[in-house]
Amino acid sequence: MLGTGMHPWGKWGRPFAEYGVAAAREALRDAGVAWRDVGFAVGAATIRNGYPGFVAGATYARALGWSGARIASCYAACASGAQAIDIARTRILAGLCDVALVVGADATPKGFFTPVGGDRPDDPDWLRFRLLGATNPAYFGLYARRRMASYGSTPEDFAAVKVKNALAGSLNPLARYRRTVTAEEVLASPMVADPLRLMDICATSDGGAALVLASSAYARRHGVTDAVRLAAVSTVTPVFPSTVLELPEFATDSCAAVPPPERSFRQSLAHAAYEEAGLGPREVSFAEVYDLSTALELDWVEDIGLCPPGEADKLLRAGDTALGGRVPVNPSGGLASFGEAIPAQAIAQVCELTRQLRGWAGARQVAGARVGLAVNQGLFGHGSAVIATR
Amino acid sequence: MTLAIEGWFTVGPDGTHLLGTRCGSCGTVAFPPRGGPCPAPDCPGQSMEQTRLSRRGRVWSYTVARYPPPAPFVAAEPYTPVTLAAVELAREGIVVLGQVKDLAPEELEVGMEVELTCGPLADGPLVWMWGRVS
Ligand SMILES: [Zn+2]
Numbered sequence: 001m002l003g004t005g006m007h008p009w010g011k012w013g014r015p016f017a018e019y020g021v022a023a024a025r026e027a028l029r030d031a032g033v034a035w036r037d038v039g040f041a042v043g044a045a046t047i048r049n050g051y052p053g054f055v056a057g058a059t060y061a062r063a064l065g066w067s068g069a070r071i072a073s074c075y076a077a078c079a080s081g082a083q084a085i086d087i088a089r090t091r092i093l094a095g096l097c098d099v100a101l102v103v104g105a106d107a108t109p110k111g112f113f114t115p116v117g118g119d120r121p122d123d124p125d126w127l128r129f130r131l132l133g134a135t136n137p138a139y140f141g142l143y144a145r146r147r148m149a150s151y152g153s154t155p156e157d158f159a160a161v162k163v164k165n166a167l168a169g170s171l172n173p174l175a176r177y178r179r180t181v182t183a184e185e186v187l188a189s190p191m192v193a194d195p196l197r198l199m200d201i202c203a204t205s206d207g208g209a210a211l212v213l214a215s216s217a218y219a220r221r222h223g224v225t226d227a228v229r230l231a232a233v234s235t236v237t238p239v240f241p242s243t244v245l246e247l248p249e250f251a252t253d254s255c256a257a258v259p260p261p262e263r264s265f266r267q268s269l270a271h272a273a274y275e276e277a278g279l280g281p282r283e284v285s286f287a288e289v290y291d292l293s294t295a296l297e298l299d300w301v302e303d304i305g306l307c308p309p310g311e312a313d314k315l316l317r318a319g320d321t322a323l324g325g326r327v328p329v330n331p332s333g334g335l336a337s338f339g340e341a342i343p344a345q346a347i348a349q350v351c352e353l354t355r356q357l358r359g360w361a362g363a364r365q366v367a368g369a370r371v372g373l374a375v376n377q378g379l380f381g382h383g384s385a386v387i388a389t390r
Numbered sequence: 391m392t393l394a395i396e397g398w399f400t401v402g403p404d405g406t407h408l409l410g411t412r413c414g415s416c417g418t419v420a421f422p423p424r425g426g427p428c429p430a431p432d433c434p435g436q437s438m439e440q441t442r443l444s445r446r447g448r449v450w451s452y453t454v455a456r457y458p459p460p461a462p463f464v465a466a467e468p469y470t471p472v473t474l475a476a477v478e479l480a481r482e483g484i485v486v487l488g489q490v491k492d493l494a495p496e497e498l499e500v501g502m503e504v505e506l507t508c509g510p511l512a513d514g515p516l517v518w519m520w521g522r523v524s
Contacts, residue, residue: 114460121395124422126462131394131517132489133459133472141453142476142487149451149500194454194495240430241418245450245476245485254419256483258430 001228001388002219003031003212004351007105009176009205009338016049019208019344020056020105021063027101031212032222035064038212039097042088043073044080044104044343047116056343060103070097078290078378079235080104081209081346082386086233088213098218104343105208125248125379132250136292137201139247141193144295148195151310153298157317158200159186161294164322165330169337171323171364174348176205177337186294200294205339209347211354228357231371232276232387238265247379265383266303270375273385274305281305284327285369286356288349290376291334301329304375304385323364331356331364346384349374353388394515398422399508405445406508406518408486411438419443419482443486445506446523447477450485452498466512471495475520477504491519 005026007019020043028035041064043056052059057071076083081104088100120126128134147153163183169175181199189199219227238246239261241253246265263271274280281304289300301312306327315321321329332338332352335345353372355361370390377383391401398421399408410421413428415435421443428435452475458465459472473490475498490498491509507521 115462119462127395128487129459130462131511132474132487133455133463133465134474134487135455135459138453138455138459138474142451142474145453145500146451191454191456194456196453241483243483243485245487249487251421251484251486253429254482254484256419256481257413257417258433 001211001230001350001354002033002214002224003027003029004354005030005210006174006348006351007208008174009207009341012206014107014206016046016105016107016206016208017052017059017063019107019206020060020103020210023105023208023210024060024064024101024103027210027212033099033212036067038067038069038099038101040070040072040088040091040100042084042100042102043071044084044347045073045075046106046343047075048109049107056103076235076378076382077380078340078342078376079346079382079384080343082233082376082384083235085211085213085230085347085350085386086235089230089233092213092215099212099214101210101212102347103208103210104347106341106343107206108204108341124250128248128250135193136247137193137196139245140201140293140296141196142245143299144196144293147295147299151313153295153313155187155195156183157298157313158196158294159183160316161291161297162186162199162336164316165291165334165336168323168331168364169333171362172333172337175333175337176203176339196293196295202292202335203339205341207338207341207344207348209344209351211347211350226390228354228388228390230386231279231389232273232385234269234272234276234385235383236268236272237381239268264303266300266375266377269377269383269385270304270373273373273387277387277389279371279387283371284373285371286328286331286366287372288330288332288334288352288374291330291336292340294336297329297334300375304373323366328366331361331366346374346376349376350386350388353386357388357390392515394511394517399518401508401516406506407445408443408506408518410441410443410482412441413438419484421484421486444479444481446503447479447486449498449500449502449504450476450478451500452476452490452495454495464511464513473498475504477520489517489519491521493522
């Protein structure tokens with residue numbers, strides 16, 4: 001990872017490409033790489049910004065000035081950025097290019113994410129709104145209630161996640177929300193999807209993030225000997241039968257005839273990354289997890305193996321997952337402080353891994369960080385886990 | 391009586407039934423109904439036949455939408471909060487999401503038994519719903 005760049009998250013109301021180009025320029029500057037030297041540019045697509053959003057790779061290449069570089073665009077819901085990284089990395093590992101640029105950016109409307117327009121009764125993402133009014137927060141509410149029933153988590157535990165992440169976010173100049181909050185404020189915020197309140201649920205944001213990736217040989221030729229390395233990128237899909245109700249589905253798979261797999265989807269995402277990196281949860285110095293809700297952060301902490309199922313609340317209460325704790329979770333401030341800018345988010349997670357591993361994270365620096373893990377999950381069987389090391 | 395979606399459930403004298411599909415080869419059930427080969431990757435089954443799902447199950451989880459969901463949902467005016475329950479059907483080994491009818495959130499509990507019924511969306515057509523055991 002030679003360079004990182006980010007446009008601050010917010011609700012800026014400008015075209016998404018502006019955020020992406022700003023992030024790309026910063027990443028190139030940080031890497032000391034000229035755009036002309038980039039052999040391959042991958043854009044993580046956005047589906048709410050018309051044709052330029054679908055062909056994001058071309059949009060960024062054109063904005064930076066057509067240079068003849070090969071391009072690709074990919075969409076994989078919340079994992080779009082990680083898939084873009086994976087495509088760039090694979091091309092580098094195949095020896096087909098030395099330097100690649102990965103960019104993701106989004107401009108989002110206010111309020112709930114809604115399905116793309118038009119009557120589409122054959123699209124489950126449209127139908128779940130039409131038939132059930134099942135918004136994204138509704139699914140987060142179902143998971144949170146299930147967690148309370150299974151493990152005895154409480155709304156106070158969920159609020160403590162927000163308090164922790166808001167504190168980290170207050171130390172991050174790129175975050176959208178930079179104010180610390182109290183548990184009382186969280187617990188007094190309006191109920192949205194029972195048992196989750198407004199401050200338990202991540203907002204939707206504008207933002208952009210970019211990375212410059214290069215082969216080890218290229219880095220060495222340019223005098224970089226201690227670059228942060230991508231040790232693993234996992235983009236595995238679920239294994240039938242998946243017994244967790246996932247967005248935007250109406251039902252789980254059936255486990256009546258075929259027994260469920262050993263690991264849930266989220267667990268399998270992290271597991272595959274650990275296998276690829278030859279590392280385990282014990283080696284992880286810190287993690288960026290997809291806290292679409294406060295309760296979901298607790299699920300992730302268990303799914304990536306930082307503790308057994310049902311014990312994430314204990315880790316949280318002991319301060320283990322806070323800045324300065326044994327294994328900080330979301331030292332960037334997480335989605336709680338950023339809000340979600342879908343195609344940029346997984347790239348932003350990897351930017352944070354890189355900054356932390358370089359020791360450039362300032363007041364939110366994780367001391368002695370050697371191994372960072374970033375995980376996310378999105379609609380339609382998409383998800384990712386990335387491990388970076390130094 | 392208009393159904394909000396054709397082929398996913400039926401309403402008759404013997405109550406409301408969800409319609410799924412069952413693989414003729416391994417017995418795997420799917421909801422919503424699906425054509426094509428069996429969803430189990432190792433099953434050679436190529437044909438899925440229609441099947442009625444169990445009418446009773448246990449609440450896996452539930453939530454209440456305190457704000458009106460956006461279009462294409464049609465919210466009642468004034469808005470009455472929509473309760474959703476994910477219900478586990480033991481025989482089929484699946485969890486099915488649905489709106490909850492005539493049960494206040496305070497009456498709901500993870501693990502309690504509920505029964506399938508149906509009710510109208512705010513603009514008229516019927517949809518399956520989870521309700522009190524008769
Ligand atoms: Zn089968």
